Each structure stands twice: as C-alpha cells, then as structure tokens.
Amino acid sequence: xxxxxSYLRGRIHTPQIGxxxxxxxxxVNGTPHRVGLDPRTSLLDALREQLGLTGTKKGCNQGAxxxxxxxxxxxxxVACLALAVQYDGRRITTIEGIGTPEEPHPLQRAFVxxxxxxxxxxxxxxxxxxxxxxxxxxxxxxxxxxxxxAAAGPRxxxxxxxxxxxxxxxxxxxxxxxxxxxxxxDAAAATGTAGAADAxxxxx
Amino acid sequence: MTQAPETRxxxxxxxxxxxxxxxxxxxxxxxxxxxxxxxxxxxxxYAAEHPHPxxxxxxxxxxxxxxxxxxxxxxxxxxxADGVIAVLTHLNAPRMTPPRPVSMLDLxxxxxxxxxxxxxxxxxxxxxxxxxxxxxxxxxxxxxxARLVEFRYRETPAVTDFAAAQDSAxxxxxxxxxxxxxxxxxxxxxxATAPVTVDRRYTTPAQNHNAxxxxxxxxxxxxxxxxxxxxxxxLDWTRRHLARCFGVPPSGIxxxxxxxxxxxxxxxxxxxxxxLTVLAARATGRAVRMxxxxxxxxxxxxxxxxxxxxVALGAGRDGTLTTLVHTGVSRTGRxxxxxxxxxxxxxxxxxxxxxxxxxxxxxxxxxxNTFMRAPGEAVxxxxxxxxxxxxxxxxxxxxxxxxxxxxxxxxxxxGKPFSRRDLRGAYALGAERFGWAxxxxxxxxxxxxxxxxxxxxxxxxxxxxxFPADVSVRLRSDGSVLLRCAxxxxxxxxxxxxxxxxxxxxxxxxxxxxxxxGDTDFRTGPMAGGSGQTASVAAAVLAACEDVKRSVLRLxxxxxxxxxxxxxxxxxxxxxxxxxxxxxxxxxxxxxAILTRAGVPEVEGRTGADSRAGRALGQARFMTGMxxxxxxxxxxxxxxxxxxxxxxxxxxxxxxxxxxxVFDVGRVINAKTARSQLRGGIIMGIGAALSEETLVxxxxxxxxxxxLGEYQIPVHADIPPIGIEYxxxxxxxxxxxxxxxxxxxxxxxxxAVANAVHHATGVRVRDLPLTPDRxx
Numbered sequence: 001x002x003x004x005x006s007y008l009r010g011r012i013h014t015p016q017i018g019x020x021x022x023x024x025x026x027x028v029n030g031t032p033h034r035v036g037l038d039p040r041t042s043l044l045d046a047l048r049e050q051l052g053l054t055g056t057k058k059g060c061n062q063g064a065x066x067x068x069x070x071x072x073x074x075x076x077x078v079a080c081l082a083l084a085v086q087y088d089g090r091r092i093t094t095i096e097g098i099g100t101p102e103e104p105h106p107l108q109r110a111f112v113x114x115x116x117x118x119x120x121x122x123x124x125x126x127x128x129x130x131x132x133x134x135x136x137x138x139x140x141x142x143x144x145x146x147x148x149x150a151a152a153g154p155r156x157x158x159x160x161x162x163x164x165x166x167x168x169x170x171x172x173x174x175x176x177x178x179x180x181x182x183x184x185x186d187a188a189a190a191t192g193t194a195g196a197a198d199a200x201x202x203x204x
Numbered sequence: 205m206t207q208a209p210e211t212r213x214x215x216x217x218x219x220x221x222x223x224x225x226x227x228x229x230x231x232x233x234x235x236x237x238x239x240x241x242x243x244x245x246x247x248x249x250y251a252a253e254h255p256h257p258x259x260x261x262x263x264x265x266x267x268x269x270x271x272x273x274x275x276x277x278x279x280x281x282x283x284x285a286d287g288v289i290a291v292l293t294h295l296n297a298p299r300m301t302p303p304r305p306v307s308m309l310d311l312x313x314x315x316x317x318x319x320x321x322x323x324x325x326x327x328x329x330x331x332x333x334x335x336x337x338x339x340x341x342x343x344x345x346x347x348x349x350a351r352l353v354e355f356r357y358r359e360t361p362a363v364t365d366f367a368a369a370q371d372s373a374x375x376x377x378x379x380x381x382x383x384x385x386x387x388x389x390x391x392x393x394x395x396a397t398a399p400v401t402v403d404r405r406y407t408t409p410a411q412n413h414n415a416x417x418x419x420x421x422x423x424x425x426x427x428x429x430x431x432x433x434x435x436x437x438x439l440d441w442t443r444r445h446l447a448r449c450f451g452v453p454p455s456g457i458x459x460x461x462x463x464x465x466x467x468x469x470x471x472x473x474x475x476x477x478x479x480l481t482v483l484a485a486r487a488t489g490r491a492v493r494m495x496x497x498x499x500x501x502x503x504x505x506x507x508x509x510x511x512x513x514x515v516a517l518g519a520g521r522d523g524t525l526t527t528l529v530h531t532g533v534s535r536t537g538r539x540x541x542x543x544x545x546x547x548x549x550x551x552x553x554x555x556x557x558x559x560x561x562x563x564x565x566x567x568x569x570x571x572x573n574t575f576m577r578a579p580g581e582a583v584x585x586x587x588x589x590x591x592x593x594x595x596x597x598x599x600x601x602x603x604x605x606x607x608x609x610x611x612x613x614x615x616x617x618x619g620k621p622f623s624r625r626d627l628r629g630a631y632a633l634g635a636e637r638f639g640w641a642x643x644x645x646x647x648x649x650x651x652x653x654x655x656x657x658x659x660x661x662x663x664x665x666x667x668x669x670x671f672p673a674d675v676s677v678r679l680r681s682d683g684s685v686l687l688r689c690a691x692x693x694x695x696x697x698x699x700x701x702x703x704x705x706x707x708x709x710x711x712x713x714x715x716x717x718x719x720x721x722g723d724t725d726f727r728t729g730p731m732a733g734g735s736g737q738t739a740s741v742a743a744a745v746l747a748a749c750e751d752v753k754r755s756v757l758r759l760x761x762x763x764x765x766x767x768x769x770x771x772x773x774x775x776x777x778x779x780x781x782x783x784x785x786x787x788x789x790x791x792x793x794x795x796x797a798i799l800t801r802a803g804v805p806e807v808e809g810r811t812g813a814d815s816r817a818g819r820a821l822g823q824a825r826f827m828t829g830m831x832x833x834x835x836x837x838x839x840x841x842x843x844x845x846x847x848x849x850x851x852x853x854x855x856x857x858x859x860x861x862x863x864x865x866v867f868d869v870g871r872v873i874n875a876k877t878a879r880s881q882l883r884g885g886i887i888m889g890i891g892a893a894l895s896e897e898t899l900v901x902x903x904x905x906x907x908x909x910x911x912l913g914e915y916q917i918p919v920h921a922d923i924p925p926i927g928i929e930y931x932x933x934x935x936x937x938x939x940x941x942x943x944x945x946x947x948x949x950x951x952x953x954x955x956a957v958a959n960a961v962h963h964a965t966g967v968r969v970r971d972l973p974l975t976p977d978r979x980x
Contacts, residue, residue: 040344049343054253055246057465059416060498064912067416095246104241112240115880119695120243121417121465127244145921164920171912173416173466174695175887176880177923 029097046084066170076132095124110183118174228708234876252420262494265336270905271362287345297323312444317473329539332503364905373564389558394527398518412507417465421481502910506574515591537572546584555612578947589955647966658964662952664843668944669734674812681799691729697877709749711778735944751809843867856976870935870943885949893957
C-alpha cells in the first residue's frame with residue numbers, strides 16, 4: 001500500500017477527499033484493480049461504491065448480520081469490519097465471482113431449487129459463507145455443535161446441527177433457513193465433501 | 205379496457221377446464237422463483253445500488269432529547285470538513301409541505317410515517333428524530349462530518365415511560381382502518397357468574413422489523429422531474445406523498461423499487477430517510493443517496509408498539525364459552541403512529557354469547573410506531589390463545605378439544621357468514637401429523653434428562669386486505685407475454701406467482717411470461733401489505749388477460765380463414781398457446797398464428813383508467829366494493845400451530861425443537877414460495893416468543909438496542925425443521941380463491957410456544973419474550 005499525499009485526479013478514478021488517498025491493489029474475482037480511496041473505507045464500501053460490485057450487501061455494518069460475507073484468499077470474512085487497505089494484494093471472491101445468472105455455481109442452483117431465500121438481500125452472504133464454511137469443514141475445523149469425542153478432521157459428519165451452527169453468523173429475516181440448509185447439504189453431497197482442500201479451489 | 209372486477213362469489217362456469225377462471229396447470233405448482241438466478245448471483249439491484257455519475261452521499265444526525273426545541277446549531281466544523289457539500293438543518297433547508305390528514309377518498313394519505321415536517325421546524329418530537337442531514341462527496345466524509353454537528357436544545361417534559369403512561373390511555377376512535385370497540389351481551393356480568401374463569405394480564409414488548417436491507421433512497425432531480433429509487437412497499441402512495449411534499453405534479457415523479465430487501469411493514473410508510481434524501485437532492489442540485497445505518501433505521505422508522513392486554517374467559521364445566529373479554533393498551537407517538545388492533549382475532553375466533561373487546565392507546569414522545577407483520581393479531585393472538593390454554597388447564601380439558609368445542613358457525617360478533625373456515629380440518633390434520641394424541645396433559649410429564657419437554661398449540665388468524673391495482677398484459681405475435689404493474693417484490697415471490705396466474709389465464713407456459721414490476725411508470729400496483737398484494741394484482745391480471753383473449757378472438761373473427769371465425773367468446777378456451785373451441789383442445793389456432801396473419805405485432809389488455817376522473821371513479825368503486833364485502837362476510841386465513849419445546853432445567857433456556865403449521869389459506873398459487881412465506885412468519889413468531897425486544901429507556905425515550913447485535917432475531921441454529929401443510933381449498937369470494945398468506949404464519953406462534961413451555965415446566969409466562977430469567 002502506498003499512501004499518497006497528493007491529488008491523484010486523472011490517474012485513478014476516485015472521489016477525492018482532501019489530500020489523504022490510499023492506493024491499493026485489490027484482486028477481486030480474478031481481476032486486479034488499482035483503487036485510490038479514503039483510508040477509512042471498508043472493504044465492503046470499496047467493493048460496492050468504488051468497484052460497483054453491489055452483489056455484496058450491507059445489512060448492519062457492524063459484523064452482526066453476515067450479509068457482507070466475502071472470501072479473502074478462500075476464507076470467509078465480514079467485509080464491513082475489514083478496512084480495504086488491509087486487503088491490499090489479497091484475493092477477494094465476491095458473489096459475482098462465484099457464478100453468474102447464466103452460469104451459476106451448483107450451490108447457487110441449489111439455493112433456487114430449495115428456495116433458500118426470499119427477498120435475496122442476505123443471499124450473497126449466505127452463499128459465500130456456505131462456501132467458506134464447507135472449506136473449514138473439509139479442513140477439519142470443529143464447531144460448537146461438534147460432539148467432543150468426535151474425531152477432528154474431515155470425518156466430522158456434516159449433520160444438520162453442524163450446518164446450522166456454522167451458518168449462524170448469517171441472519172435471514174425472511175426465515176429461509178430451512179431452504180438454505182437444504183441447499184448447502186445438497187450441494188455439499190453433490191460435490192463430495194472430501195474434495196478440494198481450500199475454498200478457492202472449490203469456488204474457482 | 206376493463207375495470208378489475210369487484211369481489212363477488214364467482215358464477216358457475218361452463219366446461220370446467222379451468223382456462224376461463226385462470227386456474228390451470230401452472231397455478232399451485234412449486235415453480236422455482238423467476239428471479240432466482242439473478243438473486244442468487246447478486247445481480248439484482250436494491251435501492252442503494254443504482255449507479256449515478258457524481259453521486260453524493262447523505263447521513264442523518266439525530267436529536268438526543270425526547271421533546272423540546274432546538275435553541276442553537278453549530279454546523280461550522282462539519283461544513284469545513286473535507287468533502288462536505290452541505291449540512292442541512294431547519295435553519296437552511298428548503299421547506300416541504302407538511303403531510304395532510306388521512307382521508308378515505310385518497311388512500312395515499314395513509315402513507316406518511318409521522319406528522320413531523322422534517323427540517324421545517326425547531327421542534328423535536330422524539331429522541332432520534334432527524335435534525336440535520338450531512339451531504340458529502342463520499343460516505344466516509346458524510347459520516348465523519350455528521351459527528352461534528354452540534355445542537356443545543358430546550359427540553360420540555362416528555363412522556364417516555366409506557367408503563368407509567370397506561371393510566372392516561374384514551375380509547376381509540378373508530379375509523380375505516382381501526383375496527384374500534386365492540387360488545388355483545390354482558391361480558392363482565394357473565395364473567396362474574398361463570399363456573400370456570402380465567403382473567404389474566406399479558407404483555408408484549410416493542411419490536412422492530414429488521415429487514416436485512418436497511419432503508420435506502422437514491423434521488424435525482426431534473427428540473428421539477430424527480431426519479432427516486434426507494435426501498436418501498438408502497439410505490440404509488442410514496443409518489444403521491446412526494447408530490448404533495450415538494451409541490452410538483454405526481455406525473456413528473458418516478459419511484460422505483462424493483463427489489464426490496466425485506467419489509468414486513470417497515471417500508472410501507474414514507475419515513476424521514478426517503479423525504480430527506482429527496483430534500484437533500486433538491487437543496488444541493490446533486491444526485492443523492494442515503495442508505496440508512498441500522499441505527500438510523502431504529503431511530504427514524506417505527507416498530508411495533510408494546511402492549512398490555514387483559515383477556516378474561518368464562519366457561520361452563522363442559523368447556524362451552526359463556527364470555528370473552530379482550531381489552532388493553534398500546535402506544536402511539538405524539539407525532540403519529542398506527543393502531544395495533546390486538547383484539548382483532550378475538551372478535552371472530554370463538555362462539556360466545558357475551559363478548560367485549562376494547563382498545564386504548566397511550567400517547568408517548570417516542571418514534572411513532574407502525575404496522576409490523578400482522579399488526580394486531582401477532583400480539584393479540586399471544587394473549588387470547590394463551591388464555592385459552594389457561595382455560596383448558598382450569599377445565600382439565602385438552603386445548604384442541606376446547607377450541608373445537610367453541611368453533612363458531614358464523615361470526616360471533618355480527619353473525620355474518622365466514623367466506624370459508626375449516627379450522628376443524630386444520631386441527632384434525634395437525635393433531636394426526638404431530639401425534640398430539642400421545643401428549644400427556646400433565647405439566648413436567650415429558651422430561652428427557654435435564655430437558656423439560658412440552659407440546660403446545662394455538663390458532664392462527666388473519667384477515668387479508670385488498671387494495672386497488674391495475675395491470676397491463678401484452679401478448680406478442682411470437683407468443684410471449686409481458687405483464688407490467690408497479691407491484692413490489694419484497695421477497696414473497698410476487699413476479700413468480702403472477703407469472704403462473706398469467707400463464708394459466710392465457711394458456712401459455714410460465715416460461716413465455718415476463719413480469720416487470722416495481723416502477724410507477726407502470727400501472728398502479730397495490731401496497732405490499734395486509735397480505736393483500738397477490739390477490740389484488742391477480743384480480744386485475746385475470747381481467748386484463750380476459751381483455752387480451754377477447755381482442756385476439758376479435759382478430760380471428762374478422763378473418764374468414766380462421767377456424768375461430770364463427771366462435772363466440774364464451775365458447776372459446778385458452779391453452780397450449782392457443783384459443784380453441786370448448787371441448788376441442790386441438791382445434792382453434794395459436795396466438796402467434798392469429799396475430800401474425802392479422803399483421804398485428806401485439807395485443808394489449810389493461811385495467812384501470814388513464815384519466816384522473818377515471819382513476820377517482822375506480823378508487824371510489826373499489827372502496828364501495830370493499831365496504832360491501834365487509835358487510836357480507838368475514839374473510840380470514842386461519843391455521844393451527846403445533847410445537848414442541850425443550851427447556852433446560854438448569855439454565856431456563858427454551859429451544860423450539862419441532863413445529864407443524866396447518867393452514868387454511870384458500871388456494872395456494874405456488875407451493876414452494878407459499879411454504880417459505882408461512883415458515884418465515886413462524887420464524888419471526890419464534891423470535892417474538894423467545895428473544896425479540898426493542899428496549900426503550902423509560903427516562904429518555906431513546907432506543908437502547910438499535911442494532912442486530914443487541915436486538916436478537918432468530919439465527920439458523922434457533923430454528924428446527926418446520927412442517928407446513930395447507931388445506932388448499934379455494935375461498936369462494938376471492939380471485940382464484942386465494943387468501944393472502946404473508947401474515948397469518950406469525951399469528952398464534954408466541955402463544956403456541958408459551959403454551960408448550962407451560963406444558964414443559966408448569967410455569968405460565970405471560971410476558972414476552974420468554975427469556976430464561978422468566979423461567980428460573
């Protein structure tokens with residue numbers, strides 16, 4: 001990251017506030033972007049306002065709802081609690097990078113089939129979170145729902161309580177929880193849980 | 205053009221192949237949402253996501269006193285901050301015209317959320333009222349500068365403690381939106397002489413909608429023309445209200461909301477955020493976006509009022525009710541607020557010779573409350589359905605049996621018939637599926653280790669509303685169909701359901717139908733509220749499709765070569781993309797053939813008038829029909845909830861572990877989305893039962909938990925599998941026989957949970973939410 005104390009008008013398209021502009025490289029969905037921004041900008045606002053990637057949603061801006069979940073180097077994070085400048089050079093995957101309406105990811109198809117959404121506003125976060133969650137599960141990470149005697153590692157069964165516990169950071173006020181869990185279970189079974197070792201492989 | 209037909213009992217149709225009534229192969233099927241691919245890939249845009257060059261960002265500054273006047277404002281530091289374009293307060297903002305009183309002749313007068321003339325007054329009406337808007341080049345600059353604006357106030361005494369204000373509550377005046385008080389017989393007298401009675405006090409807290417999309421507006425002025433993207437459940441009324449506020453003709457205002465990220469009533473009114481974004485754009489000459497923070501939503505958008513309710517029941521020893529009393533107090537704001545008619549269901553649920561319902565409201569200096577999913581019934585059903593369970597315990601009678609014993613044949617209050625009602629069927633099916641017969645009635649009898657297990661039931665009841673709606677349906681010569689209407693997609697699957705209705709009405713596949721919605725440039729949609737949107741639009745869709753088919757047949761009849769040349773409309777059916785003589789589905793001709801041969805690229809059917817006088821006539825006709833309907837019958841969606849809870853005997857924590865809802869909601873248009881919506885209602889009800897509460901500081905009137913971290917809505921792990929069954933029998937008084945189902949799901953839920961908790965623990969909780977402290 002370079003913090004430049006000068007106007008950069010003309011070089012990088014960005015709204016200018018005073019003299020303080022941070023210039024960072026964000027790799028989003030496989031595309032590099034050089035972005036000049038106010039260093040106070042969250043990763044979420046950088047994605048939505050600077051890059052126009054509005055698929056990632058802002059529900060609470062305080063890490064409570066999960067609507068802004070994206071994958072950073074394959075791990076799920078809430079983009080509202082991340083400063084964009086912290087992610088200089090990192091690989092970010094947003095919902096737009098998971099699949100498109102024309103070529104959806106199997107999990108996106110499953111969300112439609114099992115009606116895992118209503119208004120759609122939490123959906124991007126649910127899907128990104130589910131992909132990150134499945135990678136964590138494959139990597140053997142236990143959750144609060146994992147029985148204490150259960151073996152660590154990929155043999156933790158992806159039971160309904162496991163899915164629900166691991167997805168509980170993603171709120172859905174419409175109450176599509178059952179469809180979401182059904183979609184995740186179905187997509188995980190279809191792709192095989194013992195597959196890719198990291199989420200970025202699973203995603204891309 | 206035809207007017208959307210008023211509701212009436214449908215005439216018997218000849219040759220029941222369904223094509224004339226609109227019921228056919230698509231309606232009822234679990235069709236995937238037509239916007240599913242777009243929603244799951246983040247491709248749909250919500251109100252804060254429409255790009256615009258040189259967009260400015262707005263942020264609200266909120267008052268920190270409950271009542272008083274602003275005495276001094278210091279905006280200097282904020283105005284000097286980098287990137288700030290303007291700081292608007294009552295000292296420098298352009299004036300808006302204040303809201304008008306509610307008029308039955310113009311339903312859009314219902315839409316202002318409050319009576320406050322924002323930034324047009326130095327008066328403060330609640331703690332959190334917006335007193336300034338900061339507009340800046342970026343969101344970060346606006347938010348940072350908003351903290352630099354300083355206000356001084358002169359406070360005046362305020363009423364902010366609901367518990368203390370209850371004694372000063374006044375009866376609610378009866379109006380066309382509030383049913384008012386009612387009595388039959390001598391309810392209190394009968395209570396004094398009844399062999400078995402319960403007489404209890406129940407309380408429910410303030411709640412907030414918490415749609416995951418916070419309210420957002422993007423406003424662009426072009427001279428006196430205005431374009432607004434708004435997270436709204438009532439586009440047309442919003443447009444009319446903006447026209448009044450800003451003194452411009454409604455025809456120059458376009459309000460769009462193709463997709464709304466959940467509403468639940470919270471986006472049904474026009475609140476400060478919408479008005480102040482438009483005002484800020486007017487004042488600065490810039491396109492302005494204001495996406496409210498979650499906290500600003502709590503401070504400026506009303507939630508559900510708290511209530512204190514009394515339910516008293518008297519019965520003979522055989523369980524026959526002799527009297528029912530349901531009274532209580534809710535809250536309104538001094539600057540507005542809707543009624544929360546909590547006794548609504550108690551007028552209609554049980555046969556009783558004596559009945560008294562009454563409602564008072566206390567006026568507080570707090571953010572005005574508004575409608576939230578099933579206003580009235582959501583909290584009223586907690587009281588009356590808990591009381592019925594208490595009566596069952598007093599009688600030593602099964603709670604399902606008690607309800608069935610008192611199931612009325614006609615409306616208990618006015619003696620009107622029900623348009624349809626089969627709660628007996630719902631309870632019978634539910635009891636069988638849930639295994640209710642295995643329940644041991646004794647509390648604490650179903651222990652499982654340290655968990656106390658309980659089963660409870662309660663009745664769901666909600667009367668869907670109807671609103672005027674008009675549509676246009678365009679059939680093209682390639683056989684495709686375009687439906688346009690300014691209705692709302694807040695998550696209910698509206699475009700999917702209407703696609704199915706169009707498909708069957710015209711006899712084309714669902715895939716041939718495109719729906720465009722959420723834009724006031726289209727014909728007027730209804731408000732997405734009162735569980736009324738689907739039925740309201742469906743009535744117009746059926747009429748417009750009829751119009752289309754008549755026009756197509758007219759083309760065919762003009763052409764001697766057409767096999768339909770000599771056929772009259774009433775003898776013609778539609779199916780598989782064609783019109784054909786009744787009884788000869790392979791005869792006739794395809795739409796494409798008729799239009800192509802006639803050289804007509806498309807045929808349009810529309811409802812509603814284009815002239816102002818025509819619209820006024822349409823609205824008057826609609827209101828007349830609605831009032832006539834109300835006099836004729838009681839129309840309601842009903843249901844029976846069965847649930848199981850497990851209460852941790854060490855911590856008092858209640859977990860819901862099993863749920864079954866059996867609903868009588870008329871005909872179901874889409875089996876997949878209907879199930880989702882009913883589940884969603886139940887889940888919001890479980891939240892209300894166990895965790896949801898908006899905490900208002902009784903000293904200052906300030907909401908203390910304005911965020912999703914502190915206001916606890918259900919998460920994945922809180923919700924068990926929820927079984928949904930519906931009877932799927934059409935209501936004879938509605939288009940296609942459908943009853944709205946957006947709200948009925950939440951009604952009765954909290955009572956079912958509380959009744960199950962009593963069964964599990966022997967502890968009767970009469971105050972929501974059922975947090976562990978109430979059980980220890």
